[in-house]
Amino acid sequence: MNYLVTGAAGFIGAAIVERLIKEGNTCTTIDNLSTGSKEHVPHGCRFIEGSVADVNIIKSLESEKFDAIIHIAGQSSGEISFDDPVYDLQTNTQSTVMLLKLAQKMGCKKFIYASSMSVYGDHQPPECKEETDKVPKSFYAVGKLASENYMRIFSEYGIACTALRFFNVYGPGQNLSNLRQGMASIFLAMAIKDHHIHVKGSKDRFRDFVYIDDVVDAVLRSLNREDGFDVFNVCTGVATTVENVVKSICDALPYDVTVEYKDGTPGDQFGIYGNNEKIIKALDWKVTRDFSQGMKDMIDWALTQEF
Ligand SMILES: NC(=O)c1ccc[n+]([C@@H]2O[C@H](COP(=O)([O-])OP(=O)(O)OC[C@H]3O[C@@H](n4cnc5c(N)ncnc54)[C@H](O)[C@@H]3O)[C@@H](O)[C@H]2O)c1
Structure with missing residues (x-):
């Protein structure tokens, strides 16, 4: 199969492309390297440098054939969306509309999107199901929810659209x-580099x-979904406090790490956690790593990195 996976110079996009290539598929990516790096793009992936909101880049792909478009590129910080809401809108939402239109033009039948748990806002009780009320609290979250709605309508043109709320x-x-961006990676980077973690917001x-x-x-x-629009939480169903994240990092490192709490963003x-019954049932998905095992793997990896 031949896929367009946007954002493969970044964390999630690179991991998707690596797995797709390992399974014998071919991949093209578009990435403007704003937070990703070229070295991160998996070997064998065709790389187009530029923005997913650039009309010329999207137009240049119109004569190609992709079995699916997997739209992962985007800015992923709520904080940045307040600094520059227009940039957030272009990068995260305008790009979705342009890529959906591209799918329609090239006859691509599948579209997958990196949505976010942020669409729910602060919900009480904090466990969110897909149908839970959505009251976005940031421009970032507004854009993700808008993208989902564009997908819902584009699915009526015969594109199987799946929004994954990571x-x-x-x-x-x-x-x-x-x-x-990235709570675990931010705390871990501070702990390794400065032996000090400052947390923005409550523990x-x-x-x-x-x-x-x-x-x-x-x-x-x-990718196995054949028609219509659907949305799935991608989550473990387990709530982990900020205090526990910090503690698991401090306990695992071979030196003392100080911790300071500051104002939030x-x-x-x-507080939020997800219900994952829908994805387990519909896609036969499962959680393979709990937080303590996953964090241990991440810390072992981080200690080998230069940054
Ligand atoms: N990491 C998370 O916890 C999380 C949670 C929910 C949703 N998401 C979403 O998943 C996606 C990937 O997140 P990530 O953690 O891999 O972030 P990342 O920053 O590591 O990767 C994003 C990639 O997109 C690229 N990019 C950004 N704007 C672009 C643009 N306009 N044109 C082309 N490329 C652009 C960046 O250079 C980077 O390589 C994002 O859309 C994010 O909103 C992430």
Whole structure:
């Protein structure tokens, strides 16, 4: 099969492409290297440098044939979406519309999108099912939800559209140099580099951490969907507090790490975890790594990295 996977110079996109190529498929990626790096693009993947919101790049692909478009590229920080909402809209939502239109023009029948748990906002109770009310708290989350709705309507043109609401993805390969996205990677990078973690917000906040290999598996399983629009939480169903994330890092490192708590960031959700019954049932997906095992693997990997 031949796939267009956007964002393969980044954490999740690279892991997806690596697995697709390993299974004998061919892949093309578009990445503007804003947070990703060229060395991260898996060997054998055709690389187009530029923006997924660039009309010329999208147009240049119109005569090609892809079995699916897997749209992963995007800016993934709620904080950045407040600094520059227009940039967020172009990168995360305009790009989705342009790629859906491309799929329609080239007769591509499958479209998979990296949506986010942020669409739910602060929900009470904090366990979110796919049908739970969605009240986005950041421009980032508004854009992700809008993308899902574009997909829902485009699916009526015969494109099987799957929105995957990733919860907090973590694991080897996450960017340790970017201190604006990825809770586990930010804390781990600070602990290794400075032996000091400063946390923006309360230690009692909690998240649902899902391991990168399980996220890749969810994407691959979505490729089997043949029609219509559907949306799935990609999560473990387990809430882990910020305090526990910090503790698991401090306990695992062979030196003392100090911890300081500061004010939170705007639009940050307090606590959320997902219900994963739908994806387990519909796509036969499962969680293969719990947080303690996954974090151990990530720390072992991080200690071998230069950043
Ligand atoms: N990591 C998570 O926990 C998480 C959770 C929910 C959703 N997501 C979504 O998953 C996707 C991937 O996240 P990630 O963690 O791999 O982030 P990442 O920053 O590691 O990867 C994103 C990639 O997209 C590229 N990119 C950004 N804007 C672009 C543009 N306009 N044109 C082309 N390329 C562009 C970056 O250079 C980078 O290589 C994002 O859309 C993000 O919103 C991630």
